[in-house]
Amino acid sequence: MKKSTITIYDVAKKADVSMATVSRVVNGTGKVKEETRQKVQQIIEDMGYHPNAVARGLASQKTTTIGIFLPDLNNAYFNELAQGIDDVSKLYNYNIILMSSSISHQNEKDVLRSLFSQQVDGIVYMSYDISDEVCDLLYEKGIPTVLAGVIDYKRQLPSVNIDYKAATFEVMERFAQKYNSIALVVQDKNTNVNQDFRCKGMAEAAKKYPKIQFEVIRAGYGYENGLAVFNEVKAKKIQAILTTDDSVAIGILNAASDQGIKIPEELEVMSAMNTKLALMARPELSSISQPLYDMGAVAMRMLTKLMKKEVVQDQQVILPHEIINRKSTK
Numbered sequence: 001m002k003k004s005t006i007t008i009y010d011v012a013k014k015a016d017v018s019m020a021t022v023s024r025v026v027n028g029t030g031k032v033k034e035e036t037r038q039k040v041q042q043i044i045e046d047m048g049y050h051p052n053a054v055a056r057g058l059a060s061q062k063t064t065t066i067g068i069f070l071p072d073l074n075n076a077y078f079n080e081l082a083q084g085i086d087d088v089s090k091l092y093n094y095n096i097i098l099m100s101s102s103i104s105h106q107n108e109k110d111v112l113r114s115l116f117s118q119q120v121d122g123i124v125y126m127s128y129d130i131s132d133e134v135c136d137l138l139y140e141k142g143i144p145t146v147l148a149g150v151i152d153y154k155r156q157l158p159s160v161n162i163d164y165k166a167a168t169f170e171v172m173e174r175f176a177q178k179y180n181s182i183a184l185v186v187q188d189k190n191t192n193v194n195q196d197f198r199c200k201g202m203a204e205a206a207k208k209y210p211k212i213q214f215e216v217i218r219a220g221y222g223y224e225n226g227l228a229v230f231n232e233v234k235a236k237k238i239q240a241i242l243t244t245d246d247s248v249a250i251g252i253l254n255a256a257s258d259q260g261i262k263i264p265e266e267l268e269v270m271s272a273m274n275t276k277l278a279l280m281a282r283p284e285l286s287s288i289s290q291p292l293y294d295m296g297a298v299a300m301r302m303l304t305k306l307m308k309k310e311v312v313q314d315q316q317v318i319l320p321h322e323i324i325n326r327k328s329t330k
Contacts, residue, residue: 006049008091009297015043018087019297064307065095066300067120069111071127073100076246076275077292078126081148084296085124092304108134116141122303124148124296125157128187129194144306148299149292151194158306158315160299164194164272167288167321168201171242171270174323176209178330179239179268183215185229185252186244198244198272219248226251233267234259240268240329242288246277249285253328268329283327291319 008026012019017036024032025040032040043049066089070078082098089096097118101111108127112134115123122144127134130150138145139156147159168184175182184202186195199216206214217232219225226248233241233252243249249271253263261267263283271278274287298317305312 006047008049009301011040011043011047011049013294014047015040020087020090023091063095064092064121065097065119066303067115067118067123068096068098069108069115069123069125069127070098070100071108076277077149077273080275080292081126081296081299084293084298085148085300086296087293088297088300088304109137112137116143122146122307124299124303126150144303146299146303146306148295149290151197155316158302158312158317160295160302160317160319161194162288162290162295162321163318164197165201165204167272167323168198168242169204170201170323171272171288172202172205172214173208175240175242175268176205176212179212181213181215181237181239183217183233183236183238183241184244185217185219185241185248187219187221187248195244221245221248223247223251226253227255230255230259234261238267240270242270242272244272246271246273246275246281246285246287249328250277250281253281253283253285263328264330270329274324278326281328286326286329287324289322289324291321294319 008019008022012022015022017040021032021036022040025037068082068085070082072078086096097115097120099111099115101107120143123138124146125138126148127150130147130152132154135152135154135156145157147157149161151159151161172182184198186198202214202216206212215236215238217229219229229248230252241252243252249269252269256263256267263269270286270288272288274289278285278287298319302312302317
């Protein structure tokens with residue numbers, strides 16, 4: 001069904017630029033390359049986009065402060081999510097308070113209470129997972145909150161994600177058509193993005209392909225753990241791997257290379273994140289592509305509506321994913 005209203009988000013996606021760039025073109029402010037400006041203006045005309053007050057960046061709006069919570073400032077996954085959040089925030093002239101925590105639910109609660117004390121108007125929450133205690137704390141506080149890249153099992157809070165179970169099943173099925181021994185590498189309970197949904201995707205594949213050996217390998221987060229995981233992969237004669245983290249996948253690739261294992265001829269490796277690290281790997285890392293920037297942008301746009309007490313019909317948004325085959329798979 002055709003959308004009845006074209007938004008600044010639609011224009012930015014079509015032009016392959018940020019929403020902040022579209023806003024600058026609309027307002028005639030800031031530096032934009034002439035080629036880009038003309039491209040955006042043409043798309044605005046072609047799509048019939050009519051800028052509203054927000055897109056024009058009216059300065060009369062009251063100061064609004066948004067709390068952004070993420071667990072790791074150095075993680076490429078959360079950085080790409082945060083970029084989408086930041087671009088939408090700039091459109092509304094929001095003030096941003098960015099806070100991070102160690103991977104500990106108690107620490108997360110302490111950081112959130114610190115955000116509450118700073119009288120934030122809304123919160124975008126990103127993490128590896130969300131505990132019932134943290135979810136209840138956010139829900140009971142009553143501050144508009146949207147989860148980005150993480151799912152609330154109770155469905156109390158609005159969220160923006162992909163279908164992690166379906167994406168994992170799709171990869172497992174592809175592998176099952178070629179190999180007899182397949183592994184899903186996940187981190188421990190507190191250091192994995194939506195681990196349970198990914199494991200369910202593998203379980204569904206195992207049910208459909210009962211003759212295939214499916215293994216769940218647990219490892220810590222990061223490159224060094226990827227190096228260590230390879231020893232288990234080699235011992236179990238695994239032929240294809242899906243990891244939930246790019247840095248772990250790169251550790252596996254390098255360990256395989258060090259031991260003379262050819263990628264992808266002797267071992268296929270795919271990651272479920274598709275951050276910029278995937279393109280830096282050698283060979284380039286095949287991935288489940290999540291629209292991380294879009295997930296952040298949509299979460300921030302949803303939060304804006306919630307803060308204005310507008311009706312949000314779909315509070316559990318699932319964006320499309322894509323399987324990108326690069327050089328680490330056949």
